[in-house]
Amino acid sequence: MTFIEYFITALTLQAGYNSALVAIGAGLLGLAAGGAGAFIFLRKRALVSDAISHATLPGVGLAFIVMVAFGGDGRWLPGLIIGSAISSAIGLLCVEWITRQTRLSEDAAIGAVLSVFFGLGIVLLTIIQTMSSGRQAGLEGFLLGATAGMLISEAATIAVAGAIAALCVFALRRPMTLVAFDAEYAATTGINVRLTDLAMMGLALIVTVIGLKIVGLVLIVALLIIPPVCARFWTNQVGPMIGISAVIGGVSGYIGAALSSAASSLPTGPIIVLVAFGFFVLSLLFSPLRGALASALRHWRFQRRVHRRQGLLALARNEPIYDGLTLRILRQSGLIRRDNVATLRGRAAAEKSLRDEARWGAVRRLFPDDSVLDRYDGLTPIEDVMTRDQIADIDRSLCEREGMA
Amino acid sequence: MMGAEFVQLSLPPIVIGILAAIACALPGNFLLLRRQALIGDAISHVVLPGIVAAFLVTGTIAAWPMMIGAAVAAIVAVVLIEIVKRLGRVEPGAAMGLVFTTLFAAGVLFLERSDTSSVHIDVEHALLGNLESLIWFDAEGWHSLLDPVALATLPPQLSRLAITLAAMIVFLTLFWKELKISTFDAAFAGAIGIHTRLLGFALVVATAIAAVAAFDAVGSIIVIAMFVCPPAAARLMTNRLDHQVGWSVIFATISAILGYVLAGYGPGWFGSPYAVSAAGMIATIAGIILGLACLFGPQRKRTSQSAAGA
Known part of the structure; x- marks a missing residue:
């Protein structure tokens, strides 16, 4: 045997x-x-x-x-x-x-x-x-x-x-x-x-x-x-x-x-x-809760989100991007071309993230003590934490400011 | 009892016992104050897998490969404990228990599986040491202490422990201020530029070296007992660190001498021709000293401040 x-x-x-x-x-x-x-x-x-x-x-x-x-x-x-x-x-x-x-x-x-x-x-x-x-x-x-x-x-x-x-x-x-x-x-x-x-x-x-x-x-x-x-x-x-x-x-x-x-x-x-x-x-x-692989995966996803967001903001502000990982991530998701120029989709996404930042900025100005600001981490889209009506209010105040300027 | 036979049979084990006890008690003081008393316990358990691994790699039972293997195992254990603590967010005590039992189990398993029957390593030897067998063949009396030829045949454990103890004293003297500050106020130590984590690691490595050098001669029971008992008893005697270290050296020395004498000669007083385990007896005496300190030590109670803190 x-x-x-x-x-x-x-x-x-x-x-x-x-x-x-x-x-x-x-x-x-x-x-x-x-x-x-x-x-x-x-x-x-x-x-x-x-x-x-x-x-x-x-x-x-x-x-x-x-x-x-x-x-x-x-x-x-x-x-x-x-x-x-x-x-x-x-x-x-x-x-x-x-x-x-x-x-x-x-x-x-x-x-x-x-x-x-x-x-x-x-x-x-x-x-x-x-x-x-x-x-x-x-x-x-x-x-x-x-x-x-x-x-x-x-x-x-x-x-x-x-x-x-x-x-x-x-x-x-x-x-x-x-x-x-x-x-x-x-x-x-x-x-x-x-x-x-x-x-x-x-x-x-x-x-x-x-x-x-x-x-x-x-x-x-x-x-x-x-x-x-x-x-x-x-x-x-x-x-x-x-x-x-x-x-x-x-x-x-x-x-x-x-x-x-x-x-x-x-x-x-x-x-x-x-x-x-x-x-x-x-x-x-x-373990999916506290296991090493699960947290490595979480970290990897988070890193990619940060790079993507920062890359898009740079695109929207017409700033050059030097970071290799950021460029790679943007290229892989089809947001920029091989020569680092934004595609149509990339331009749209960049505009959107810039608008998102502006809205968050308005929230900070209008409701400085609101608990919703705790959710701001530079990544979360404002649509995830505020209702459509609230966002409409914010946009209105943004327009007024621009009008004054 | 004090003649040539004493020099030949009893003097070397007593001296070795004292050296081992002091070498372990010295770092034990700091481990105790840093609430790391059980690091000594963990390290002395992983010595076994260390020497087994060294034997499997080198194929010999020479002293130096074994000591290096044991020291490496101790460091591996400390690193593993950190990894388990950080990666798994496991409570320190549980992480320690998990790592040292696993390594010990692996050591026993390797020992049983590999062909070590021809050589003398076994679990009991690692636990108990062989203090009684460390005799000085060439001694003919007290005058042999001055005879270089006879001195050369002293058990090698004696010189190894003497070197270890000397190195330990040098380490503690050099870093006394840093160790003291970082033990009592780690944040302040960091603020004045002491590398507290590096120093903590150095302390653990020093502990490991003491444990490895001592275990070869006296077994891991004495090692654990001496890391904890004399410093703990000393802690109940005084509030000053330098006095505490002094007391712990005294207690360690008393335990070693009294334990060996009681184990060797005590049974004879009851008419038994056999001796009992010296390692076990030394640990027992250390425990009795600690018990007395718990009952009568002048500083045994918590001060009101620390009681409120705890």
Whole structure:
């Protein structure tokens, strides 16, 4: 079977029960991450999730030590998840506490918490390595995620937790939207902003701890950040943005897991992140709203309009044109001949733009405070912003002035 | 504990730890005040793809190509963050998170896909460093410090970090006034003719160089911890920039020494024959110092002015 065939088999969940579960689990995880991440992104606290994810490590280590001390299997996934949730909650509260109680800004608090908790976690991992050789194998997998050799019970845990997290996002969407956009207004409507913020971060925490096994703690933050960044390119409305973000997260997780099961040497976490990044590149380039191509096109059109207008005004005033681009644009639209003399059509268009400028000038003189003047950009024809009657009035005043002169 | 064995096994890592900690803490002061503390985090993540790319291009694991690769990756990351911010009008934090996770993922992927099994690069090494293994074989005691033959066999990381730290001190001394003004009042700095954007970029490049030189010896955890924790703790001690820099150097030094000693000898006090990760312990000590500063630092509260501003 070639790679592509295997990839398609994995995509259609035909590649075995285990990889199907991993793919579904990763998809649900991505769905929850995209949804929760959208609110955090709108609240402009994307990197708090980085602190949360790094703060899971001491919890994983301590949970392992505790479970072994009580004679259990140190690698029991739900136990490790609970441990990591507790320590990352402590990390999150530390970030909150430092930001509230001291003069340090949130980014300093994030950097401090993530490096210190991670360092402490590494200390615990080295202790584990010495206390029961061999049995710790697999904890390093939490750094970068490891789905190869995943137990079916583990995959099921992740799938169920992912679904629950996605439901929580759905249930809390209204207060979280309000807080993300206007925390003060939300407070006046009776929403507890601090609690909602904590719930938002709590969702990120849930996503992080269940994603540890698949994506790993260094990269899970990407699943919370990249999908909302992509989604923001495609819409200006909250509801659709959260939906798009969740779908991009889910699809990235699903495709990434399928790709990595198709090529066993590809680690799951990085593949999922790179698939999500692919969506980002597509959004950045091709979004009609804020994409790079769309704005380049807008810029190009605007440039041509400016050159055309300025060229026509120069023609009407019998001034010579030196700018190459202006000449080219006028020639291409058939307004001047090869020897730069205006064609009939060009002369008409030039007269019209001169008249337009004169009318705008009259408006400036007659109604200096009118809001319509805000629309003047040297390009907009006056017919677009004023009625025919108004223009007739303006023309009359222009005639009177000429008569006086 | 203070005999020949100490000079051979513990002195070089401690000195290297101190050099790395100070080299990172110095620019960290300015990053902290400019609210760019997480640039250090982003840079230390992209070091991995940098060294992997350098390995793929040169095929060797010599130190200089790796350091150049890592420095290039750091600069590429900073430029990419700017592009994402400008082109996509994405919020800075999100742009940073997007770029460094993607580059890190690419680094891990290249590492797994390329035939690097024969050489010693792995993710954990990049994260943790190998401070404990930087020993001085030819030392026979304190007198070896005066013996040029023995000195020549010091771990090369030591001299690299010493050069980096010296360069950092020169950079900060030369541009002290400009950095200070542009950090506190960018508009005024621009008005008196300081190229604030160029200076900001230079600071980031200096940060990247410090991160790259330090990570090779001590791993990226210490790098991130030292960029943030000592300057943050120092910020809570004083309102003067020069005092803050001084405090941050003291805190960085204490973290490095205490962290290494606790990691190496601490478990022995509890009857365990094994040492724990020195890198992790140094970061932990730095965190404890910051925690104490948060609780007791004389200037820990916001002044009324900045509270009103915030």
